[in-house]
Amino acid sequence: MFSKFFIERPRFAVVIAIVMSLAGVIALFTLPVAMYPEITPPTVSVTADYTGASAETVANTVAIPIEKEINGVDNMMYMNSSSYNSGHYQLDISFEIGTDPDLAQVKVQNRVQKAINSLPEEVQARGVNVARRSSEILGFLQAVSPNGTHDRNFLNNYVTNNIKNNLGRQYGVGDANVMGSDLSMRVWLDADKMAALNLPISAIRAAITSQNYQPSLGSVGGEPNDGTSQMVFSLETKGRLNEAKDFENIIVRTEAEGGLVRLKDIATVEVGSENYLMLSDVDGQPNVAIMLNKLSGANALKAMEAVKTELARLSKYYPEDFEVRIFFDATEFIRVSIEEVVFTLILTFLLVVVVCYIFLQDWRATLIPSIAIPVSILATFAVMLALGYNLNILTLFGLILAIGLVVDDAIVVVERVLYLMQTENLSPKEASVKAMEQVSSAVVATTLVLLAIFVPIAFMGGVTGRIYQQFAIAISFAVLFSGVNALTLSPALSATLLKPIKPRTFGFLYRFEQMINASKNKYVKTVAWLGRKMAVIVLILLMLAGLNLLSVMNIKSSFLPDEDQGVIMANIQLPEGASGKRTLEVIDKTRGIMKSENKIESVMNLRGFSILAGQGENVGFNVISLKPWADRKDIIDYSSNIKNRLQAAVSGIPEANIMLFEMPAIPGLGHNNSMDLRFQAIESTDMTELEKNLNQFLIKLNQLPEVAMAYSTFTSKTPHAYLDINREKAELMDVSVGNIYSTLQTYLGSMYVNDVNIGTQANKVMVMADWKYRKNLESIKNLYVQSNTGNMVPLGSLIEIKRVTLPRAVDRYNQYPAATINITAAENSSSGAAMEAVEKLADEVLSSKYAYEWSGMSLQEKRNQGQIGFLVALAILFAYLFLVAQYESWSIPISVILSVLTAMLGAFVGMFVTGLPLSIYAQLGLVLLVGLAAKNAILIVEFAKELHEKGMSIVEAAAQAVKLRLRPILMTSLAFGLGVLPLAKAAGAGSGAQNAIGIGVLGGMLTGTFLCIFFVPLFYVLIIKLFGDKTHKPQTDGESK
DSSP states (O other): OHHHHHHHOHHHHHHHHHHHHHHHHHHHTTSOBOSSSSOSOOEEEEEEEOTTOOHHHHIIIIIHHHHHHHTTOTTEEEEEEEEETTSEEEEEEEEOTTOOHHHHHHHHHHHHHHHGGGSOHHHHHHOOEEEEEOSOEEEEEEEEOTTSOSOHHHHHHHIIIIIIHHHHTSTTEEEEEEESOOEEEEEEEOHHHHHHTTOOHHHHHHHHHHHSOOOOOOEESOSSOOSOOOOOEEOOOOOSOOSHHHHHTOEEEEOTTSOEEEHHHHEEEEEEESOOOOEEEETTEEEEEEEEEEOTTOOHHHHHHHHHHHHHHHGGGOOTTOEEEEEEETHHHHHHHHHHHHHHHHHHHHHHHHHHHHHHOOHHHHHHHHHHHHHHHHHHHHHHHHTTOOBOHHHHHHHHHHHHHHHHHHHHHHHHHHHHHHHSOOOHHHHHHHHHHHHHHHHHHHHHHHHHHHTGGGGOOHHHHHHHHHHHHHHHHHHHHHHHHHHTHHHHHHHHHOOOOOOOOSHHHHHHHHHHHHHHHHHHHHHHHHTTOHHHHHHHHHHHHHHHHHHHHHOOBOSSOOOOOSEEEEEEEOOTTOOHHHHHHHHHHHHHHHHTSTTEEEEEEEEEEETTTEEEEEEEEEEEEEOOGGGOOSGGGSHHHHHHHHHHHHTTOTTSEEEEEOOOSSTTSSSSSSEEEEEEESSOOOHHHHHHHHHHHHHHHTTSTTEEEEEOOOOSOEEEEEEEEOHHHHHHTTOOHHHHHHHHHHHHHTEEEEEEEETTEEEEEEEEEOGGGSSSHHHHHTOEEEOTTSOEEEGGGTEEEEEEEEOSEEEEETTEEEEEEEEEEOTTSOHHHHHHHHHHHHHHHOOTTEEEEEOHHHHHHHHHTTHHHHHHHHHHHHHHHHHHHHHTOSSHHHHHHTTHHHHHHHHHHHHHHHTOOBOHHHHHHHHHHHHHHHHHHHHHHHHHHHHHHTTOOHHHHHHHHHHHHHHHHHHHHHHHHHHHHHHHTOOSTTHHHHHHHHHHHHHHHHHHHHHHHHHHHHHHHHHHHHHOOTTOOOOOTTTTO
C-alpha cells in the first residue's frame, strides 16, 4: 500500500511537506499582485489632428481611409473611433484576449502606413500616432500652485515639459493625458491691416517658415583639409525664434521704397496656449489635471508604484509654490480588496481549525489537518509562480474555497484513524495502516473527481475563460496537493502524533458529542425507513429536479457584480453650442451640491472634456473621490447609494443633462458600469437621420420594464455655419477655391506653421485671426482673400452663410457611423434580462438601415451567456466518467451525481433570498458545488458499496454508511461552510465579488450537506434496485418490506 511506506517512514513525508512549503514561501514573496489576471483585451490607439476641421470632415477624410485599411487586422475584436469638431481623431482597436499587444501595435502601424497618402496634407505633416493603450484609468493627478503664485499657462507648461514625459516613461503607463494645453507661439492676425497692405495669408506662412528655421551650417577647418588646420569650428546662428519679441520682427514684406512690413505691424504675437478648450479645478482651486491610463498588459499596482516613485524624485526639482498631488488612485481599490480577501483567507483557516477541534476534541488530532492546510496552499503558490500567474482576487478566492476542500481529506484520514483506535483498540500505527486501506480509494476518487471538474474549465478561451482559468488552476493544484498530503503526510502524522482520546464526561464538548451521537441514530432510522419507500424516493428525486429546473428558468443573470471602487464620475452636457463660460457656471453649481455630501472627500472638475461625451465647450466632467471604505461602513454610504442621492440632487439643474456613473467592474472594459450598446447606421452617413431613429429607439428602450434608464450623449444638433461658395463668381474674379479654404482655415481654424522651443520642448507656431474677426458669423464676410492677380477680394462677395446643425463628434463602430447607448438595468431585473429585452425590442422595431452591437463588458457578457449550463454539464460529465472508472460500474456513480441537485438548489435559494444574480463568480460557485456535493456523496456511497458487498442488504448498507460517515461529513461541511461565511458576509472594497461567490456556495453547502445525508443513501438504494449491481451478488432479503 502506497501510504504504508510513509507510515513506516514519517520523516520522509515531513521532508516532502517542508520542501513544498519552502517553495511556496519563496513564491509568495515573488508573485506579482493584481486585482484580476490579464483579462482586459489588448488595445491599440491611433490618433491624428486636422486642426480647424469639423467632426464630419475629420470622419470623412481621416477616419474612413484609416479604418478601411485597419479593418480585419489579425485577432481584431472590434474598433471604435471618435472625430471631434476640434479636429482631433482617435481610433481604438480592441484585440482578442491572448493577442501579443506589441505585435498588434506593429500590425496596426503597418496598416496605417498604407492609408497615410490618402490623408490631408496637414494631417500628414502633424503625423499619425500609433500606440498601445488601455481605457483602464490608473488615476488622476493634479498640478497646483497652493498659494496662487503660478497661472494655468505656467502649470500647463511645467507639467508638459517636466511631468508628463517623465511619467510616460514609467512602467505600465500607457498615456499621461494632460487636461490642458501645451504652450504655443500664438500669432493673432489683424485682417483689416492685412487687407490694407494687400497681404495674402500665404505670405505670412512663407515669412514664418523661412525665418523661423534652424539650418545646419556646417563647420570650418574640418576634414577633408590640407593638414594645416589646427581648430574646427562648428557654425551656429539664430535660427528658431523662441521669443515673442523676435517673432514680432519677422519681415513679412519689403517695399520698393525700402520700407519693411514686420509681423508686429499686422498681428499680435504672444506665448499662449495651443488649445483653450480644457480647464480644470479641484474643489474650486485652479489646477492642471493629468489622467493616467494603463498600458495594455501591465500590472496596475506596479505601474502606480512606479508613478509615485517618479513623482517623489521629481518633487526635488519643483519650483516654489508648485505641487503634484494624487487626486485619485484606482489601485487603492485593488490594494484594499486584496487585503480584505487575504484577511478572509486567514479567518477561514482559523474557523476551520476551530471546527476541527470541536469535532475531534483533541489538539493532536486537530494539529494534523491544521498542518495539511498551509502545506497544500503554499505548494499551490509555487505552481502559480511557475505558470506565470499573479496573486489576484480570483486565485485567492480559489485558495479560500480550497481550504475547505483541503481540510476534508485530512479530516477523513484522522477521523477514521481515531474511530479504529477507539472501536478496535488498535495502536496509532496499526489504525493508520488499516484506515488508509479503507479510505485511500475514497480520497483518490474525490481528488480525481474534483480535478476532473476543474481542469477542463482551465482550457476555456476569452475573457470568461481567463477568469475561470486561474481560479480553476489554483483549486486544482490545492486539491492535488491535498490528496498527496492525505496519502502521505496525514497518515504519517496520525501514526506518530495520535494517542487514544479519553471520552469527555462534562462540558460543551461532551454535550456536543452527545448531540452528534443522537443525530446519528435518528438519521439512520430515517434513512432505513425511507429506503423501503421507493415511491417516496422517486418523488423526492422528481421534486429536486423540478425545483432546480424552476430555479434555472427564473434566476437573474449578470456578468460581474458592481463594486464600490471609491469614486463616482459625472458626465455634464449642456445644450449644443453652449459656450465654455456657461459650462463653467453649471460646474460651479454641481460642485456645491456634491460637497454637501459628507462622504465625499474631494471633487475634480473638468471643462471641455468627458470620457463619455468627448470634447466640446458644452461638455464637463466630474471625478468625485469618496472617503475611505473604513469611513463608509453603512450600506447607505456605499458608492451606488451616494450616486443615487447625487443624481437626484443634480437633476434640479435645468441648464444641463448630468448623468452620474461608476467605473466598470473590470477596468479597461468600457468607461462605466452600464451596458454598452452601439446603434449603427449601415446605409447612410446622415447624422440627422441617425439621431432621429436613435431617439425613437431610446423612447421605446426606456419603456421596457427591465430597463431603469437608457441614454446617449450623441447629438447632431450642434450649431454650425455652412459656407456656400459661389464658385462661378470666384472664377470670374480669379479667386481660387483653394485660396478661400486656406484663408478660412488660417483665420478661423488656427493654422499650424512650424515649431519653436519654449523651454526644453518643441512647441507649435499657430496662426489665427484676432478675436474681433471670429466674434460672429458676420465677421467672416469682412475677411479678405487674395485673387490670382493680387487683388484683395472680400469673402462676403463670394460666400453665402447658412445656419445648419451637425454633430459635435462623429463616432464610428466597426466602420459604421454609430451612437453609444448606455443602459442601466432596473432594480428588480438584471443585466442579462435587460440585454435579452433590448435585443428583442431592437429586432422588432429597427429597420434594415440600422443595426446594433454590444461592446465592452456587455459584449463579454453576451459571449458568456449560456456557458453556465455547459460548464455544469461538463463538470458533471467528467465527474461521472471518473466515478465509472473508479467503481467499475455505470450505475453506481449516478447516485453520486444526483447529489448535485441538493447543492444546486441551495445555491439558487441563497441567490433568490439575497437578490443576487447568477454572475461569473456565482457560476464558479456552482461548478465548485458539483465537486463538493460529489465529494460528500462519495464518502457515503463508498462505504455503502463496501458494506453491501460484504453481505448487508441494500437498505441496511446505506443506513449504516450514513452512521459511519455522518461525523466526518458534518465536520468537513461545517468547516467549509464557516470558511465560506466571511465571503458571504463581506462588506467594503471588493465585497461584491466576495458576496457573489460566498452566498451561493454557502447556500449550496448547507443544503448539500443536510439533504445529502438523507438523500444520497436513498438515491443509492434507488439506483441499485433499478439497475442492480452487476459486479457483485449481495443479499437483498427484507429490502422491500
